[in-house]
Every structure is written in structure tokens, then in C-alpha cells.
Amino acid sequence: MQDDIVRMDINVIVTYCIPLAFLLLFFASYRINRTNLVAGLLLSCCLVSFFGIVFIQAYASNSPAAEIFIAFVMVLIFLLFAFGAYILVAFLILDTVIMFRKERRSFKHAFTLVLAAILLLVTIAPHVTDTSRWPYIMLMIIDSAYGLVVFYLLHLTQFTVSMILCNLSRPRRDQDYIIVLGSMVRHGKVTPLLARRMDTAISFYHRQKAEGTPPKLVLSGGQGRDESCPESEAMRIYALEQGIPDDDILLETRSVSTLENMKFAKEVMDRDSSGKLYKCIYATNNYHMLRAGIFARKAGLQISGIGAKTAWYFLPNAILREYIAYLNIHLKLNIAFAAASMVFGIFILPAIITCLT
Numbered sequence: 001m002q003d004d005i006v007r008m009d010i011n012v013i014v015t016y017c018i019p020l021a022f023l024l025l026f027f028a029s030y031r032i033n034r035t036n037l038v039a040g041l042l043l044s045c046c047l048v049s050f051f052g053i054v055f056i057q058a059y060a061s062n063s064p065a066a067e068i069f070i071a072f073v074m075v076l077i078f079l080l081f082a083f084g085a086y087i088l089v090a091f092l093i094l095d096t097v098i099m100f101r102k103e104r105r106s107f108k109h110a111f112t113l114v115l116a117a118i119l120l121l122v123t124i125a126p127h128v129t130d131t132s133r134w135p136y137i138m139l140m141i142i143d144s145a146y147g148l149v150v151f152y153l154l155h156l157t158q159f160t161v162s163m164i165l166c167n168l169s170r171p172r173r174d175q176d177y178i179i180v181l182g183s184m185v186r187h188g189k190v191t192p193l194l195a196r197r198m199d200t201a202i203s204f205y206h207r208q209k210a211e212g213t214p215p216k217l218v219l220s221g222g223q224g225r226d227e228s229c230p231e232s233e234a235m236r237i238y239a240l241e242q243g244i245p246d247d248d249i250l251l252e253t254r255s256v257s258t259l260e261n262m263k264f265a266k267e268v269m270d271r272d273s274s275g276k277l278y279k280c281i282y283a284t285n286n287y288h289m290l291r292a293g294i295f296a297r298k299a300g301l302q303i304s305g306i307g308a309k310t311a312w313y314f315l316p317n318a319i320l321r322e323y324i325a326y327l328n329i330h331l332k333l334n335i336a337f338a339a340a341s342m343v344f345g346i347f348i349l350p351a352i353i354t355c356l357t
Contacts (some may be wrong), residue, residue: 015053022046033291034169034304040162065202085123092116098313111320122149137346144345148338159323163290169304173208175215176273177250177280178306179265181258181292182231183220190238191283196308198235201283203244207276215246215280218263218268220252258292261298285310287318291326 026042033039055073058066096113103109131139180201183194190198205214214254217239221231230253239249252268255261262282269278283294286307310318327334 012057015316016050019046019050019053023320030165034166035290035297037158037162040158043165044158044161048122056239059298060255069106083114085119089116089119089123092119095150095313095316097157099317101309102313108321109317111324112317115320116148122146130154140346140350141342144342146339149280151341156320156323160319163287163319163322166290166293166305167307169206171281171304173204173211175208175281176220176278178204179218179261179269179282180222180281181261181282181284181288182219182235182255184224185227185229185231185234186212187222188229188232188234188237193310194231194235195238195348196310197283197285198238198242200306200308202244204237204281204283205248214248216248216250218250218252218265218280219266220265220268222253222255222260224256234308248295253320258288259295259298262292262296262301265297266301281305285318287315287322291322292328294329339343 001084022042022045026046029042030039055070056070064211082109092112093116096110096116099109099112111166131142157187178201180197180271184198185194202218205217209213219232219235219239221235223230232251232253236249236251240246250268250272252261252264255264269280269295280301282292282296282301284307289305289307292305293303294306
């Protein structure tokens with residue numbers, strides 16, 4: 001009897017080594033690089049494996065408390081699958097309505113509405129469509145497309161988790177530079193969105209100044225076709241109005257993309273530091289932190305950032321736009337993956353099933 005208990009304890013310990021291993025890998029990955037989806041995936045695997053083990057052990061224990069716990073979890077799962085998609089669709093539609101009321105109506109503000117339409121199509125179409133007379137190849141195409149949509153919805157979830165993790169970084173107040181990423185300006189003045197980026201950088205500037213030498217603000221942004229001046233010039237005026245000395249401001253006026261923001265800002269810092277080693281961070285909006293960090297690494301900057309808060313109604317649409325922009329970074333890879341998935345689902349998987357049956 002005692003041997004069985006000892007053996008059971010060892011099995012329990014070994015089983016919990018699975019989520020522990022994922023947790024350790026998560027910390028290692030997060031420490032090395034916070035600007036990819038690996039850390040988010042490892043954390044998700046840790047949580048799923050941990051709660052999965054807890055559920056299995058509760059099911060095997062046959063205790064009254066465990067039965068209540070299992071029943072509670074099963075009810076939650078049922079509600080999630082039965083109504084979760086519809087609740088999410090309702091929220092996305094409501095968010096779109098609020099966006100249109102508070103911001104100007106445009107397609108870039110309607111990504112939440114597009115996602116709501118996709119979720120409705122995926123959820124309702126199988127229940128209202130009679131597919132009994134459809135050709136077999138058409139059914140396989142639809143099933144493959146359905147699987148691809150589910151995959152990218154899960155991928156979007158991982159992207160959101162990784163974005164949240166990226167925002168948890170707290171840079172030390174010993175920086176030499178803060179790169180403030182530009183955004184559209186109107187009539188030569190910063191927009192509220194860009195002002196929040198500036199305010200976040202300026203707040204960090206003052207906190208570090210209170211402890212010692214303040215960092216220099218590297219204001220990065222060129223002039224778009226519909227802008228009357230370079231974004232960095234408008235940002236400089238805003239910084240001066242907020243009490244930042246002109247000597248603590250550096251301008252980068254050529255960039256027209258986030259990658260160029262990082263590349264050209266690095267050139268400015270390299271010149272200003274006369275080739276000496278320096279520490280820097282970047283300031284942008286919280287939803288933009290992950291992708292900005294990816295481009296910082298592409299530009300040769302191993303740095304973290306500080307994210308400005310975003311209005312709650314603006315955040316869902318902004319995350320969707322960021323996700324699409326993230327997919328565009330690896331556009332060829334995503335096209336190849338989608339094509340391979342469709343070929344596998346339409347031709348290879350049916351052949352495997354036929355062979356097995």
C-alpha cells in the first residue's frame with residue numbers, strides 16, 4: 001500500500017514536470033526575446049497542460065469536491081462553445097458602432113466588423129446550409145477553409161497574448177535615448193494618438209531626470225503625402241511645449257515606416273554617441289509594442305519599449321490591424337502555409353482516410 005502511494009506521488013511529480021518545463025522555457029524565451037510569439041505560445045502550453053492535469057486528477061479522484069469542480073468546468077466549456085462566439089460577435093459589432101461614433105468612418109476602423117462577419121459565417125453557415133447534394137470536392141474545400149480560419153483565430157489569440165507580454169516590460173531608468181515612433185499629424189500638429197506616445201516618453205524622461213541624467217528624445221517620423229510637415233517636426237514642437245529642452249531632442253525626418261523609424265533612428269543615435277555604446281528604448285502605443293520590437297531587432301537594436309495606453313474601444317480594432325500587419329511581415333510564408341493546408345485538406349487527408357478505412 002505504501003509503495004503504491006509512493007509510486008502515485010512520483011507519477012504526480014513527473015506529470016507536473018510538463019507544465020513546469022513549459023514555464024521554465026517561457027521564462028528563458030521571454031528573457032531572450034520578448035518580441036515574438038514563442039514566449040506567448042510557451043505560456044499558453046504551460047497553462048493548458050497545468051489545468052488539464054488538474055482536471056484529469058480531479059476526475060480520477062472521485063471525491064464530491066472534485067465532482068463539483070468537474071461539473072463547473074463542463075458547464076463553463078458548454079457555455080463557451082454554445083454562446084461564446086455569439087457574445088464575441090455582439091461585442092465586436094458594438095465596438096464597431098462606438099468606433100464609428102467616436103472616430104471617422106473608414107475601412108481601417110471596421111476590422112472588428114469584418115471579424116464579426118467571419119465568425120458569424122463560420123458559426124451559422126453549417127447549421128443553415130444543406131450540403132447533402134454538394135460535390136465531395138466542394139465539401140473538402142469548405143472544411144479545409146474552415147480549419148484554416150480556426151487556425152488563424154487561434155494564432156490571433158497567441159498574438160494577443162504575446163502583445164500583452166511585450167507590454168509587461170519595465171525598462172530601467174538608465175537610458176541614453178528614447179526613440180519616439182511617429183504617426184500621422186494633422187495640420188502640422190500631433191494627433192491625440194501621437195500625443196499619447198509623446199506623453200509616455202516625456203513621463204519616462206522626467207522620472208529618469210529626477211534620478212540622474214535624462215535621456216535624449218529621438219523623434220522619428222518623415223513627411224507623408226497628406227502631411228504639411230515631417231512628423232518629427234510636429235513632435236518636436238509638442239515636446240518643447242511640454243518643457244523638454246531643445247538640447248535633449250534629436251530629429252529623424254526621413255522614415256515612412258516602422259522599420260525605417262528604427263533604422264534611421266539608430267543612425268541618428270550612432271552619430272550622436274560618436275560610436276560609443278549606448279542604451280535606448282522605444283515609445284509607441286501599447287498595441288504597437290510587439291511589431292515595433294520586431295522591427296527594432298531587424299534594425300539591429302536589441303531593445304524593449306514603453307507603451308502608451310489606448311482607449312478601450314479603439315484597442316480591438318487596433319489589435320486586428322496590427323495582426324494583419326504582422327502577417328504581412330511573413331506574407332510569403334503565410335501564403336505558402338495557407339496553400340499547403342488547403343492542398344493537404346482537399347487531397348492528402350482524404351487519401352489517408354481512404355487508405356485507413
